[in-house]
Amino acid sequence: MNRHAERIARELALRGAQVEATAALLADGATVPFIARYRKEATGALDEVKVLAIRDRLGQLAVLDQRRGAILKSLQERELLTGTLEQALAHAGTLAELEDLYLPYRPKRRTRGELAREKGLEPLAVALLRQDGLDPCREAQRFLCPDKGVATVDDALAGARDIMAERFSEDAGLRQRLRQLFAKAGVLSSTVVKGKDEEGQKYRDYFAWQEPASRAPSHRVLAMCRGEEQGLLRLSLRPPEDQALALLKNSVLRTTTPAAEQAALALQDGYKRLLAPSLETERRREIRDSAEAEAIRVFAENVRELLMAPPLGRKAVLALDPGLRTGCKTVCLGPQGDLLHHTVIFPHEPKQREAAAQTVRELCARFHIAAAAVGNGTAGRETEQFLRDVGLDSAIAIVMVNESGASIYSASEVAREEFPDLDLTVRGAVSIGRRLMDPLAELVKLDPNCIGVGQYQHDVDQAQLRRALDDVVSCCVNAVGVDVNTASRQLLTHVSGLGPVLAGQIVAFRNEHGAFRARAELRQVPRLGPKAFQQAAGFLRIPGAANPLDASAVHPESYAVVARMARDLNATVSELLVNAEARARLDLPRYVTADIGLPTLTDIVAELAKPGRDPRREFEVFRFADSVHAINDLAPGMRLPGIVTNVTRFGAFVDIGVHQDGLVHISQLADRFVKDPAEVVRVQQPVQVTVLEVDLPRRRIALSMRANPTPAAQPPPA
Numbered sequence: 140m141n142r143h144a145e146r147i148a149r150e151l152a153l154r155g156a157q158v159e160a161t162a163a164l165l166a167d168g169a170t171v172p173f174i175a176r177y178r179k180e181a182t183g184a185l186d187e188v189k190v191l192a193i194r195d196r197l198g199q200l201a202v203l204d205q206r207r208g209a210i211l212k213s214l215q216e217r218e219l220l221t222g223t224l225e226q227a228l229a230h231a232g233t234l235a236e237l238e239d240l241y242l243p244y245r246p247k248r249r250t251r252g253e254l255a256r257e258k259g260l261e262p263l264a265v266a267l268l269r270q271d272g273l274d275p276c277r278e279a280q281r282f283l284c285p286d287k288g289v290a291t292v293d294d295a296l297a298g299a300r301d302i303m304a305e306r307f308s309e310d311a312g313l314r315q316r317l318r319q320l321f322a323k324a325g326v327l328s329s330t331v332v333k334g335k336d337e338e339g340q341k342y343r344d345y346f347a348w349q350e351p352a353s354r355a356p357s358h359r360v361l362a363m364c365r366g367e368e369q370g371l372l373r374l375s376l377r378p379p380e381d382q383a384l385a386l387l388k389n390s391v392l393r394t395t396t397p398a399a400e401q402a403a404l405a406l407q408d409g410y411k412r413l414l415a416p417s418l419e420t421e422r423r424r425e426i427r428d429s430a431e432a433e434a435i436r437v438f439a440e441n442v443r444e445l446l447m448a449p450p451l452g453r454k455a456v457l458a459l460d461p462g463l464r465t466g467c468k469t470v471c472l473g474p475q476g477d478l479l480h481h482t483v484i485f486p487h488e489p490k491q492r493e494a495a496a497q498t499v500r501e502l503c504a505r506f507h508i509a510a511a512a513v514g515n516g517t518a519g520r521e522t523e524q525f526l527r528d529v530g531l532d533s534a535i536a537i538v539m540v541n542e543s544g545a546s547i548y549s550a551s552e553v554a555r556e557e558f559p560d561l562d563l564t565v566r567g568a569v570s571i572g573r574r575l576m577d578p579l580a581e582l583v584k585l586d587p588n589c590i591g592v593g594q595y596q597h598d599v600d601q602a603q604l605r606r607a608l609d610d611v612v613s614c615c616v617n618a619v620g621v622d623v624n625t626a627s628r629q630l631l632t633h634v635s636g637l638g639p640v641l642a643g644q645i646v647a648f649r650n651e652h653g654a655f656r657a658r659a660e661l662r663q664v665p666r667l668g669p670k671a672f673q674q675a676a677g678f679l680r681i682p683g684a685a686n687p688l689d690a691s692a693v694h695p696e697s698y699a700v701v702a703r704m705a706r707d708l709n710a711t712v713s714e715l716l717v718n719a720e721a722r723a724r725l726d727l728p729r730y731v732t733a734d735i736g737l738p739t740l741t742d743i744v745a746e747l748a749k750p751g752r753d754p755r756r757e758f759e760v761f762r763f764a765d766s767v768h769a770i771n772d773l774a775p776g777m778r779l780p781g782i783v784t785n786v787t788r789f790g791a792f793v794d795i796g797v798h799q800d801g802l803v804h805i806s807q808l809a810d811r812f813v814k815d816p817a818e819v820v821r822v823q824q825p826v827q828v829t830v831l832e833v834d835l836p837r838r839r840i841a842l843s844m845r846a847n848p849t850p851a852a853q854p855p856p857a
Contacts (some may be wrong), residue, residue, distance in 0.1 A: 147200075148690060153187065158828045160182050161182050161185060161190055161194075164181060164752065165194055168670060170674055172613060172617035175187040176617070176677065179742070187614050190752075203233070205346075207228060210237060210240075212732075213244075214244060217830060218424040219244050227383070240311055251304075252301045252302045252306075255301045255723050258289050260282055260286065260295060260298040261301050263282050263295060268391050270398050272398075273726070274401075275401050276433045277555060279295035281852075282295045290387055296401060300405040301394075301405075301408075304406070304408045304409030304412065307391065307406055307414070308409045308413035313387065317418055320378050321376070321422045322425075323378075324351075324379065325352040325373065325422055326376070327348070327349065327350055327377050327426070328376070329346075329518040330373050339366065339369075342366040346447060348363075352376050355426065357434055358430075358787060358789050360430035361431070361599075365598050374423070376423050380410075383415070384407060388406060391406055419530070421644035429839045431599040435607045437787060438604070438784065439611045440786070442587045442608060442612070443744045444786075444822035446582055446583075448578045448579075448748075448760040448822075449757055450578060451758050453576070454474055455474055456468065456471075456509065456512055456572045456573075457471055457510070458471075458513075458568050458571045459504060459511070459515060459571025459573070460514045460516075460518045460542070461514055461521070462517065462543070463518045466488075466517075467486060468481070468562075468564040469482050469524055470569050470596075471502055471506045471667060472569065472576070475625055476577070476625075478558070487518060487521060487522075495525070500530065500531065503531055503535060508535055509535065509536070513526065513569075514545065515540060515794065515798075519539060519798070520539075520763065520798070524765075539684040539761070539763065540575050541782075541794070543589070544589035544590045548566065548570045549563040549564070549566035550563055570831050579615055579616065580626070580630050586637050587608045588604075588608075601785070615634070617634060617678045618634075621682065622680050623645065623655050624654040624681065628642045634679060635674045635678050638672070639664065639821075641675075644665055645667070648665070655681055657681065657685065658676050658686075659695070661675070661681075670730050673696070676694060676695050687713050687716055689749050690750055691746050692742075692746050692751065692752075693743055693750075697735060700732075700735055701747070703730065708721045716750055727740045727741065769797050770797045770798070772833065773833045773835065773840065774830065776829065776830065777830040778827060781826050782794045782823060782826070783799050783822055784822065785800070785822065787816065789804065789807045790802055790804040790808065791794075793828055795840070799840060800840070801830070801840030802841060803820075803826075803828060803843060807831070807841075807842065809844065810814055810821065810846050810847065820844075828843060829842065829843045829844075
């Protein structure tokens with residue numbers, strides 16, 4: 140078994156064969172959604188989470204191997220590589236271990252230790268390191284050389300201590316033991332930079348703060364790091380110095396001789412000047428990386444929940460982008476999301492209110508409107524109330540829609556391509572309506588950073604964030620499936636095996652030749668070769684195709700086995716789809732082949748029962764409290780409905796319809812201890828909350844989801 144596969148299998152509690160098979164598929168260009176959905180026999184039915192973990196770990200180990208190779212090359216070129224060192228480097232399992240082994244051989248600038256060596260003091264250092272009964276002062280007399288700057292015994296001993304300090308700092312074993320102490324007992328401390336008290340008020344809780352670094356939550360770590368980057372805070376991360384020095388002395392000192400005393404002085408200097416700064420930098424980077432990884436994970440999960448929010452479906456929608464002075468931009472969308480009509484109404488101008496009401500009633504009748512979408516920005520609640528007052532058919536659902544990022548979409552190149560002749564405000568209204576119809580199809584047009592569910596996303600590694608978000612979007616798009624005849628280029632881009640170029644080719648082919656009538660026609664799209672077809676076909680749907688399987692998640696490579704199932708039951712494939720009794724008679728083991736096993740056959744039968752099923756939840760109409768429209772309407776003790784808009788490590792933000800989200804601190808999420816808010820809430824989840832506190836000057840709202848709310852906990856600072 141491949142060494143990396145064995146290691147990953149051990150770390151992820153998998154079988155080595157599963158990791159090797161997944162690695163081979165990835166190396167062959169297979170996508171994560173394709174592997175998870177259509178290669179279960181090879182991987183042992185690993186889900187997307189495990190496949191992603193294997194992919195990412197393979198990437199990390201590749202970086203490790205790359206650095207190992209660079210170190211070996213450097214040592215070979217300088218003729219420093221020994222068999223023992225080569226073996227140690229080969230077994231190093233982390234970058235830190237590699238760098239520890241390489242440290243004594245790394246090309247250096249002229250350090251204090253190097254200068255002492257140039258003065259001929261290394262033999263004195265070696266003699267002192269033996270810690271035997273020699274007299275350090277008498278021994279030092281032998282190395283006096285005023286011409287080299289060693290005029291006194293103190294000069295000689297100081298130089299020898301510099302050499303010893305450097306040796307201690309480069310000892311891989313010492314570094315590892317001390318590294319473990321930093322990880323276990325390191326204290327993260329924060330103080331305000333002198334003279335920055337006023338400027339740094341947003342970080343005032345961190346002006347004199349300390350906590351065990353191993354227990355510091357990600358949001359606090361990132362907040363303190365941001366404060367330091369802005370020049371407002373000064374951070375440090377070290378274990379108690381007495382513990383560190385005791386560990387080093389117990390590891391190094393063997394006697395209590397005068398020579399050992401010199402070694403102890405060198406050890407203390409080496410720790411303070413070399414070891415502690417080096418390991419502090421390393422440990423701070425580790426907790427920063429860990430905090431960033433957690434922030435990215437939380438952000439990605441929030442994006443997943445938002446993308447997988449229940450869709451209204453293909454129904455005609457009236458969408459309004461609210462405004463007070465400039466009026467409400469109003470559009471009518473057909474069931475496919477196509478723009479049928481647009482206008483501007485002024486429901487908040489008393490003299491024009493009735494005319495606006497009449498226009499809305501006429502539009503709803505003319506276009507057979509099934510639901511009205513209202514942006515939740517300025518005047519959103521007032522516009523919602525207006526719609527409820529105009530006498531619309533009770534069957535027309537009125538829904539507030541989170542419009543975060545709609546203005547960014549309206550000014551984007553995507554919007555200009557779709558609606559080159561329309562005003563930005565009209566494009567924004569279209570986006571609001573489409574978000575109600577199908578959040579996933581509309582939100583993929585936006586950078587996820589713009590949709591309002593992040594926390595500290597601008598403080599983390601942007602390349603890692605982009606990759607995580609791309610993975611989430613891809614997984615969501617492929618889990619739902621895409622109608623190839625109606626999907627936008629942006630939506631098709633995220634389909635397994637496609638990307639922006641092939642997505643554009645599909646749209647161009649569709650525009651030139653009309654709707655696809657069968658999946659097989661995708662092979663005619665220029666540049667869409669066999670590999671791309673294999674990766675994408677199962678996720679592309681063609682409703683109404685002659686072959687009903689083209690509208691399902693059954694992959695074309697499995698059509699033959701479905702046809703055989705139908706023949707064995709004396710039925711057509713279409714009959715097999717509607718006849719549950721016939722499907723129940725199938726003896727699946729009979730259809731197992733070298734390429735198709737029971738996991739795939741089980742998936743096929745489940746898909747035949749509900750072809751092209753949408754994994755998203757059923758859409759339910761949510762309604763804010765009618766009596767509350769602004770923050771001034773709130774009072775402690777009120778029990779209100781709300782929608783979760785963002786989940787962070789310290790709690791959840793909830794929209795209660797007052798243009799300002801309230802915070803449910805983690806301590807207020809449930810009547811039990813909650814370690815991770817994601818255990819309790821998700822983005823877009825309807826909840827019931829109690830108002831605990833309203834801070835009007837700072838526009839802060841403290842909420843609780845507990846059955847018996849307690850006084851609000853202070854939320855953490857930025």
